[in-house]
Amino acid sequence: MADTTTTEPGRDFIRDIVQADVDAGRAQVVVTRFPPEPNGFLHLGHAKSICLNFGVAQEFGGRCHLRFDDTNPVKEEQLFIDAIQRDVEWLGFHWGEHLYHASDYFEQLYRWAEHLIRSGDAYVDDTPPDRMRAQRGTLTEPGQNSPHRYRSVEENLALFQDMRAGKFANGACVLRAKIDMASGNMNLRDPVLYRILHATHPRTGDAWCIYPTYDFAHGQSDAIEGITHSVCTLEFEDHKPLYDWLIARLPVPARPRQYEFARLNMTYTVLSKRILTGLVRDGHVSGWDDPRMPTLAGIRRRGVPATALRDFVARVGVARANSVVDVQMLDAAIRDALNPTAPRRMAVLRPLKLIIDNYPEGRTETLEAIDHPDDPSQGTRPISFGRELYVEQDDFMENPPKKFYRLSPGKEVRLRYGYYVTCQSVEKAPDGTVVALHCTYDPQTRGGNAPPDGRKVQATLHWLAAADAVPAEIRLYSHLFDRPDPGADGDAMAHLATDSMEVLTGAFVEPALAAAPVGTPVQFERVGYFCADPDGTPARPVFNRTVGLRDSFAKVKTPGR
Numbered sequence: 001m002a003d004t005t006t007t008e009p010g011r012d013f014i015r016d017i018v019q020a021d022v023d024a025g026r027a028q029v030v031v032t033r034f035p036p037e038p039n040g041f042l043h044l045g046h047a048k049s050i051c052l053n054f055g056v057a058q059e060f061g062g063r064c065h066l067r068f069d070d071t072n073p074v075k076e077e078q079l080f081i082d083a084i085q086r087d088v089e090w091l092g093f094h095w096g097e098h099l100y101h102a103s104d105y106f107e108q109l110y111r112w113a114e115h116l117i118r119s120g121d122a123y124v125d126d127t128p129p130d131r132m133r134a135q136r137g138t139l140t141e142p143g144q145n146s147p148h149r150y151r152s153v154e155e156n157l158a159l160f161q162d163m164r165a166g167k168f169a170n171g172a173c174v175l176r177a178k179i180d181m182a183s184g185n186m187n188l189r190d191p192v193l194y195r196i197l198h199a200t201h202p203r204t205g206d207a208w209c210i211y212p213t214y215d216f217a218h219g220q221s222d223a224i225e226g227i228t229h230s231v232c233t234l235e236f237e238d239h240k241p242l243y244d245w246l247i248a249r250l251p252v253p254a255r256p257r258q259y260e261f262a263r264l265n266m267t268y269t270v271l272s273k274r275i276l277t278g279l280v281r282d283g284h285v286s287g288w289d290d291p292r293m294p295t296l297a298g299i300r301r302r303g304v305p306a307t308a309l310r311d312f313v314a315r316v317g318v319a320r321a322n323s324v325v326d327v328q329m330l331d332a333a334i335r336d337a338l339n340p341t342a343p344r345r346m347a348v349l350r351p352l353k354l355i356i357d358n359y360p361e362g363r364t365e366t367l368e369a370i371d372h373p374d375d376p377s378q379g380t381r382p383i384s385f386g387r388e389l390y391v392e393q394d395d396f397m398e399n400p401p402k403k404f405y406r407l408s409p410g411k412e413v414r415l416r417y418g419y420y421v422t423c424q425s426v427e428k429a430p431d432g433t434v435v436a437l438h439c440t441y442d443p444q445t446r447g448g449n450a451p452p453d454g455r456k457v458q459a460t461l462h463w464l465a466a467a468d469a470v471p472a473e474i475r476l477y478s479h480l481f482d483r484p485d486p487g488a489d490g491d492a493m494a495h496l497a498t499d500s501m502e503v504l505t506g507a508f509v510e511p512a513l514a515a516a517p518v519g520t521p522v523q524f525e526r527v528g529y530f531c532a533d534p535d536g537t538p539a540r541p542v543f544n545r546t547v548g549l550r551d552s553f554a555k556v557k558t559p560g561r
Contacts, residue, residue: 012318014261018056018229027228030062034088035102035218038068038202039075041288041295042087044309044330045233045264045271051313052261053231054093065225066095069218070103071211073201081202083288087296091306098225102217103203105224109212110164112220112250113175113194117156121249122193123149124159126173136181136189143181143189163196166209170196175210179245187242191215219243223252230256233263234322264316265324268479269294270492284496285480291533291544292480292500302477303521303531303546308337327479334547338521338529343371343378346416346462347509347524347543349474351390353436353466356421359387364467367447369417381512385418388466390508395461396437398426405458407437414460416525420445462525469508473542475533476502514538521546 021027032053036042042050057064066088070076088095102109116122125132125148137143151159160175162168175194183189193216198209222230230243237260247255264271271294279285279293288295291302299309312333316325346369364386371378396407407413412422419441427436445451448460482497513522516532523529528548536542 012261013320014052014229014231014259014318015056015059017259018060021228022060027062029228030057030060031065031226031228032057032062032231033065033067033222033225033227035067035069035221036084037072037075037214038070038077038080038084039072040080040273040277041083041293041297043271043273043276043296044266044269044294044299046087047091047296047309048264048313048316048318049231049233050088050091050093051310052318054088056229056231062228063098064093064095065098065100065227067100067221067225068102069214069221070101070201070203071214071217072197073199073211074197076202078202083297087300090300091296092310100221100225101203102212102221103201105217105221106204106208106212108224109217109220110210112252113212113216114157114160115250116177116193117160117175118153119249120153121178122175123151123156123178124163124173125149125176125190126159129171132174136186139186142183145181146176146190149178149190160194163194163210164208166198168196170198172196177242177246179242185238185241187215187239188245191242215239215242216246219247219256219258220250220252222256223247223250223254226254227256230258232258232260234260234320235263236260260320262319262322265322266294266330267324267327267484268481268486269327270481270486272487272492275487275492278493279480291475291477294480300519301533302544303519303529304334305337305521308334311337324485331547334529335549338523338546340374342521342523342529344369344373344523344525345510345513346383346464347472347474347507347513347527347530348390348392348462348464348469349504349507349524349527350393351464351506351508352393352396352434354389354391354421354463355436355438356387356389356441357424357438358440361387363387364465367417383417383510384465384468386465386467389415390464390466390469391437391461395459396423396434398434406461407439407459412455412457414445414448414457416460416462417448418446418463419443419448420451420457462527464508464510468511470511470514471540472507472509472513473536473540474504474507474530474545475542476504476545478502509541509543513543514541516541523549 034053054064125146135144174192176190179188181189240258289297289301312330366382368380369383400408407423421439421441425438426434480500481495483495486492486495515538518534520532529546530543533542533544
């Protein structure tokens with residue numbers, strides 16, 4: 001389970017740090033940032049970071065910047081930039097006028113790189129990449145100094161300027177910081193600050209052929225923007241000494257501090273951007289917004305409201321220790337968000353014809369159905385009732401076991417908003433498959449009211465009138481991976497589920513759902529929560545299952561609630 005320990009209700013160690021800095025006057029205005037790389041779509045882990053960074057800024061009356069770490073043009077696309085902005089806004093946050101890019105600072109970063117060369121803290125190394133990796137050593141053995149570490153300042157400046165001028169091929173040389181090849185922290189063993197990439201950048205075009213690494217661009221971009229609290233996940237903890245080393249040696253306008261928190265890990269879920277990219281690239285999913293994907297675009301298409309995701313992040317909490325959250329915790333948050341608001345409708349996913357033999361042929365009547373049992377203000381809607389209906393196949397058994405209370409020969413049930421009906425016989429295809437139920441109804445039970453004799457039934461079924469039921473496609477999604485810890489053995493793709501999506505093409509829905517706007521949440525009574533998908537049309541809508549009705553997860557107590 002997640003570590004949700006906090007110092008007080010609604011607090012966590014990050015907020016305590018910020019509060020202490022504000023109280024001590026170290027932060028006149030709290031400034032945070034969310035710095036995504038535009039090389040893919042945002043996922044659930046990013047949602048936690050977004051809520052934390054934007055949330056802290058809001059709570060302390062400061063601001064949060066959206067800054068694209070666009071330092072690798074080989075993998076970056078405008079598609080990703082647009083998607084990231086869309087997702088942050090959907091989640092409920094906005095950067096106002098504070099939209100930035102690392103590429104905004106390329107010229108300044110270059111000048112600071114030259115500053116490091118002049119101060120003897122950086123050098124150009126043209127050691128072949130394989131040999132350079134070998135010279136870095138291991139966790140138990142120190143690295144070896146490059147023979148190019150001792151070049152003069154003048155030679156390094158000239159080489160670095162030639163790198164910028166495009167005189168070298170990709171990989172021919174790099175700019176490295178001169179720190180300590182014997183350091184126990186691998187990130188301090190003369191890390192690369194600039195590399196050559198002859199590639200067109202989405203924003204700067206072909207103006208540059210050398211690009212700063214994340215480690216060099218990140219802290220300096222924070223300093224330029226006056227970030228007071230650079231909050232990131234724990235995998236960057238070992239990078240913090242390099243972050244501080246660079247800040248200390250450059251004439252930056254501010255001295256930001258980095259703080260780390262535990263990233264989000266969830267059962268049956270992989271949040272590695274490399275693996276998510278592979279799923280899209282290799283066609284295992286329909287795209288970044290496939291409803292099975294843990295991307296914000298996929299989650300949104302599946303019908304999860306932003307309020308549910310924000311609540312989920314609050315329930316998970318912010319801690320220092322890594323932990324794994326049960327995916328059912330997210331499902332519980334989704335149900336809690338949808339239950340009070342989602343209108344109720346009827347849909348039959350696997351239809352079975354039900355014929356009421358004593359109902360007048362050609363007759364149709366209009367019944368009244370409530371839109372939400374707990375919210376009368378949502379009103380009611382008319383639904384048609386006739387001689388031929390559709391019910392769920394699972395609601396009938398010819399030879400039922402004990403405690404099966406739904407339809408079977410001789411059994412009476414209540415039709416939601418309709419009548420009491422009793423199954424009298426079944427109609428079968430030549431192969432023995434039941435294709436229709438023949439029933440009788442009690443005219444005195446209109447609207448599903450109890451009969452005058454007071455007899456009771458033990459089941460209420462949903463249904464649709466065959467005359468106006470709308471054909472629909474229903475997509476039922478489950479876990480994309482078939483084990484709780486898909487990456488534990490190092491090969492997550494080996495655990496890709498083969499049954500993560502079931503498509504029901506013969507389903508029917510109420511006429512009221514034919515023109516449901518894309519993304520509209522709805523509860524199919526007795527089935528689950530769904531939303532309209534953009535693939536649908538009014539003649540044949542498509543619905544994605546957001547989450548089932550049953551909550552097998554014991555509700556997690558949110559700190560302070």
